[in-house]
Amino acid sequence: MQVLSVQSVSSPPESLLLLEVQASTGGEDGADHPASVFLNAGLQNGVLFRTVVDMVTGQLSDTRSRFLGLRAPKLFKAIVRGRQAMLCLSSRPWLGYIHQGHFLLTPLSYETLEFAASFSSDQCAEGVVAVAGDALRIFTIERLGETFNETIIPLRYTPRKFVLQTRKKFLVIIESDQGAFTAEERESARKECLEADGVGENGDANNVERMENGVGEDEEKEDPLSDEQYGYPKAESDKWVSCIRILDPKSGNTTCLLELQDNEAAFSICTVNFHDKEYGTLLAVGTAKGLQFLPKRSLVSGYIHIYRFIEEGKSLELLHKTQVEGVPLALCQFQGRLLAGIGAVLRLYDLGKRRLLRKCENKLFPNTINSIHTYRDRIYVGDIQESFHYCKYRRDENQLYIFADDSVPRWLTASHHVDFDTMAGSDKFGNVYFVRLPQDVSDEIEEDPTGGKIKWEQGKLNGAPNKVEEIVQFHVGDVVTCLQKASLIPGGGECIIYGTVMGSLGALLAFTSREDVDFFSHLEMHMRQEHPPLCGRDHMAYRSAYFPVKDVIDGDLCEQFPTLPPDLQRKIADELDRTPGEILKKLEDIRNKII
Template identity: 80%
Template structure:
């Protein structure tokens, strides 16, 4: 009851206090506090923070700098008597934040207005381009699957390195002391301090390549090179162990107390650190073949007298041995020769954060030469391997490295792209990193970067940190001026060249006589604030007043190469690229607009137009060829056989290009309400009606006629549509449902074999509709209004799925299955159930909880 905060629809926050005598209010006082983007909810925390859940766009966390007690701020008060006599409003001018300061924000895509999936940047995985937001908070978001990377430093090296390590001088040190880089014939040692610089007195041998560098014991350093092991004591003494004969070391596995080396020919030699800190040879073991890779688990007991060795090695015969000196505990065959091994010990914690929902806490990971990551559970008592899983990571054999993430051990997998395996909220996640291909990596910790990674790529040494763990995508946001509606991609240039943005004055808040330059630049004293429009929004305007623009944007540089403001109260509603046959202009851009559109008290408009633009200066600039007036609002445009299909109200019309305007070729006026989507495949046209779902159409060129041969029996208020295959369409309605309809195969075959293409049946009609009906094959309630659908594959070699975006900013996908519908979000809740409930469900399915979890993770 100290004070209340109220926010208006403009975003202005007011501080309200009550002066009362016991339970009787004597006076109400209201004072201007600050202006932030319009929210759907405000939450004041006792710790002095304010969380603002935005109505659209990113949510924000603010900290109170003051509570608005300044006497010079515009205020108003009212007593009971004054209220009865009439209240005079107090006017004020919005200003920069004074009582609040934004300290963090939660990224949000809401609302997603349009979306495309395309690999414009020629990366391993495609990017998701989405139009998001409303008014001055609008943006084009470029989403890449993977975690975001913050690059701290990049340094060129004198050659191409083969490996890199970081090492501390003492086990109790907080930060690393050296970065050691190995080359084909030398080793470079860099000291970590305020700056990173080369040193020559570290004790490391710099005239030979290194195979491994690590801390051994509590305060000694170890360097393994092809000819032996160099043990550097804390007092500067150096002990050397040399390989017997002319044999060389080819593979190394080590932890702080134990070392295993593999010599050429397949011999293994095992070393331990004794009580005096000396590295001593313990035993040898002859293998039946050359060792391809090996790794040692961390010491399971700190007691030196009982330090156990759990060693895993792989030979070129594609078999994995779990081995304690002289005893083979387990054998595991794999599908391809191995390249790298890593034991990942996961610390047990409350809530079952064990990484794979198993009682065990040790996992063996293997990178195979076919690009697959093989992962299995190691029983800590018997050493047996179980519950093997595999996942394809890329075209290169994964190299596995142990790093630190949030103070816990994690796994970095370097294939054709880097991947991170880590624990997040009780689950083991394997997520790609949005970064270039790396060759070798190690953890990095310094005073300037407490938890990072140092890696080599080409001839460069890179230091970076990993941000926003737990997220599926990282994004690049390009600010836009108005609420975006539609955009298209110019495919020949593999660049996002056209994006139409349209906005009503009601939503964008520009005055009737305002223009974009005035709004962006401003005439008041606050115009120097680059976030003023984002913070304050645009002023509201009367109904029926619009502002709109067409933008050409290069996503590589995030630069706008052309911006055309539509004049005379026009707003753009649809667009597409079109290539008219036998025309000289090449690819053109068609934009459908409406003038003076109003939705209330009833829908009305002054005129509709279709603009035709051509690209100039290598597609960077638009030039208007002509615009054609039409009798409705063109909500849908699509290229079809060298012509332009337009949905103008309830009319589907085919246009050709003329010198001064578009030329009508044929039309169909039998659609029930308003056409909102048009998609084509071969000679079929798939039309989405605003209220009546899908209509399948054909065009007969010899008769120059459009006709409907199939429609849906269920009325649907369409919000999104996408063509799946020759007979199937995917759609979404305004009640949060996504559904798929398909033309029966026998009907489809009959229409294709019919010389008239079903025209005779169409003329006869059926139940005041098309002669054939599509069948609903799947329906799923998403629970949010889906605004866009797209078909794409997000991983190399993966199957295609239907990706959707919603008003609330969610991204999801539908993957084809032999079953009807499987709710993946619901299935993911299985590990959170109590164990007795998991066992009960598993017993009903005649499975174990582990088997169910394994199938859910696939």
């Protein structure tokens, strides 16, 4: 027995699997090498180690590793689309398979498995038989090539915002629609229409025949005129419908549904713990009554509802509602009190017996406040058309001061607090941007013991005395509706996830080394020259549609590198002093940090 090659690993291997890949033009996994055998090793520290075995010499090369979970991965062969694939069973199951010429390793939305094997029968052509606990399961794998697993839960109206009830992990969702009928009115109008046409419960021969064939009444109801198919009936534009829903995300069941009466619509929501610990965590909901946008924006009045959680968080009880003069578009907890953005006024409320009590306010905001974030004694306020304002609350004076704002007008659609000096935002023209308060200004504000500098300093450009700096700018090309900092996989890097109005999801990941920045900026430059967009528009001009692109590498463009012809791949790799395999490995490493 002769030793052909040796590979050192970071932890003792628990499981080994040789996976053969049928060779095709350019290499099935996108890498430029003739080998088609991969050695996979599940290490005891939860890492999957993958390396290429040369078919002729047996040498090991192009090693890649990925953290899968806390348990050592057990590796099993499987068949997917008639080709060899690999099941990795760690603290959650993963499937490694080839899709559109790439080797993908994706987590399965399934419970923890102990052992697995490929299974085939007449009823189930490509299945997997597995041991889960003390049960034997047979399942098939569907929707290959999809990044996310989604579960759709139908709601009554358009969802606006939601918060997480931390103790029981329930979702509290507010839904509202303009120019719509309530669910009860829709149902009664529908019954009248069906009865008038002779299709309803009185029925005709067709209905009787369907019932005899075993088609239930529910299916018959859905058949003739489903609202999802034909659209919901329209009401007058000044009529609003709205509800508050508590949803158990594990089961998908609604535990509480409160319909708001009297033409009220919910616009903002937050959970709040007041200094008064009598009620524990409360729910604040901002609503507007009779809101109209045309011919002139007007409303009857705004309200802030305070609800208490009952029945272990499964239901809500109204404590009181406080009338306000504008639409409360933003609510946020702050130091045992409630911050509310009511029109262009930032106001601090405390809890009273019969209503909320005003403590202090600031009326110096230019337009309408639509987002509030807090950290320590700083408040980050998003204005609907003037970007971010940085505020400070001085407890000894009970005053709110604006000490910094943005010099660029931005029509904010989403915002997220990144760190003490940094905010991430997006505007309605499809740009994502980050702004940061300069370090010297931040230190000066924090070291000011009397607060005199904030109070008496002169404003600049008709605004606050200090200006924030734009540190990141990127044109997404779609209106971003939400921003969230998250880590999608165990051991993965924290990134900013954004969702757009057209339904796409994207991620912004911060680079950790200057070497990576140099590598990807040069790769992006070469991709712009060698692989221009199909429509002929300059890529740089597109990403700088409204503002010059700043400090963001277009990952979608870099991901197109494996689709280039092999000679073009080699040409770009030579310019970067790398091999095509090294570039692909770098791309995969960055992708694995996110998902």
